[in-house]
Amino acid sequence: MPNGTSLNKIAFTQQNKLQTLVENRRIYNLNGCELNIFESYETAYQVPLAFNDVVITSMIAGKKVMHLPNKPSFDYLPGETVIANAREKMLIDFPEASELNPSQCIALTLDGNYVAETVQYLNHHYNSSTEASSWKLTFDHYHFQNNNEIASSLNKLIRICCGDDLAKNVYADLNLKELLIRLMQSQNLKMASAESLSHSNSSRLNYVLNYIQQHLSSRISVDLLSRKAYLGRNHFFKWFKEQLGITPLEYINQERIRLAKQLLTDKNSSIGEVSLQCGFNDVNYFVRLFKKTEGITPGAYQSVRL
Numbered sequence: 610m611p612n613g614t615s616l617n618k619i620a621f622t623q624q625n626k627l628q629t630l631v632e633n634r635r636i637y638n639l640n641g642c643e644l645n646i647f648e649s650y651e652t653a654y655q656v657p658l659a660f661n662d663v664v665i666t667s668m669i670a671g672k673k674v675m676h677l678p679n680k681p682s683f684d685y686l687p688g689e690t691v692i693a694n695a696r697e698k699m700l701i702d703f704p705e706a707s708e709l710n711p712s713q714c715i716a717l718t719l720d721g722n723y724v725a726e727t728v729q730y731l732n733h734h735y736n737s738s739t740e741a742s743s744w745k746l747t748f749d750h751y752h753f754q755n756n757n758e759i760a761s762s763l764n765k766l767i768r769i770c771c772g773d774d775l776a777k778n779v780y781a782d783l784n785l786k787e788l789l790i791r792l793m794q795s796q797n798l799k800m801a802s803a804e805s806l807s808h809s810n811s812s813r814l815n816y817v818l819n820y821i822q823q824h825l826s827s828r829i830s831v832d833l834l835s836r837k838a839y840l841g842r843n844h845f846f847k848w849f850k851e852q853l854g855i856t857p858l859e860y861i862n863q864e865r866i867r868l869a870k871q872l873l874t875d876k877n878s879s880i881g882e883v884s885l886q887c888g889f890n891d892v893n894y895f896v897r898l899f900k901k902t903e904g905i906t907p908g909a910y911q912s913v914r915l
Contacts, residue, residue, distance in 0.1 A: 613688040613754025637770040641723040644770040645716040662718040671712025674702035706750040793856030
């Protein structure tokens with residue numbers, strides 16, 4: 610199964626300029642943020658790391674094993690992002706790093722006051738009047754795959770931080786705000802999806818997501834969902850994307866592919882049957898969408914899982 614959207618490649622440090630073979634560090638400072646590029650060229654275990662500010666990290670090359678306080682350890686791979694609170698102590702393993710296979714990771718630290726001011730601004734100017742919800746950056750959903758928007762925001766910030774444009778602090782400020790919005794939307798999507806089954810009536814959003822979950826095998830139109838939410842079609846579309854960062858159709862397809870992956874573990878289920886059970890009347894479209902999302906065809910996925 611593929612990872613999320615990978616970041617653009619960054620040139621590795623020249624060998625004669627390395628200060629250490631484990632977590633060699635390049636630093637780029639801007640107002641309100643600091644970009645760190647870490648590289649490791651030999652295996653190492655239980656390497657400690659902590660930052661004084663909120664940190665957004667993203668793997669670019671190689672593999673790490675992350676150990677965060679009171680959380681299960683996990684593999685950390687390209688296409689994935691981890692966020693950690695200020696002064697959170699991490700222990701990191703580099704089980705595969707070598708001169709021929711170095712690991713590379715960026716760590717973007719954000720001043721806590723900058724994050725708080727941005728969240729306060731969003732809640733004041735862009736909080737939905739139809740929902741009792743608010744913008745917030747949490748650390749419960751701390752490890753996730755990059756979507757295209759998060760990867761694009763990180764790529765732009767890396768380019769800005771490493772560049773020499775005289776207005777780089779202005780560009781960084783605008784892109785940092787976009788990145789924070791994308792991260793909060795991604796967290797809200799994960800949290801709302803998890804809560805929709807057990808708290809279907811706790812909010813308008815949970816009710817809509819629960820309806821989608823219960824009717825994945827049926828035709829689900831935006832007009833129908835907007836009526837369920839008691840919103841006009843255009844207002845509903847804008848509200849949904851503001852809340853979760855993706856369109857209603859993108860969410861429906863995401864959940865249908867998730868269901869398909871569960872159904873494909875049954876060797877007696879044909880691709881056509883799974884397609885219909887997941888609400889796809891066109892099996893060819895299902896196959897194309899599945900391959901676009903997962904990187905392999907449903908048939909290949911089924912054969913690997915059996």
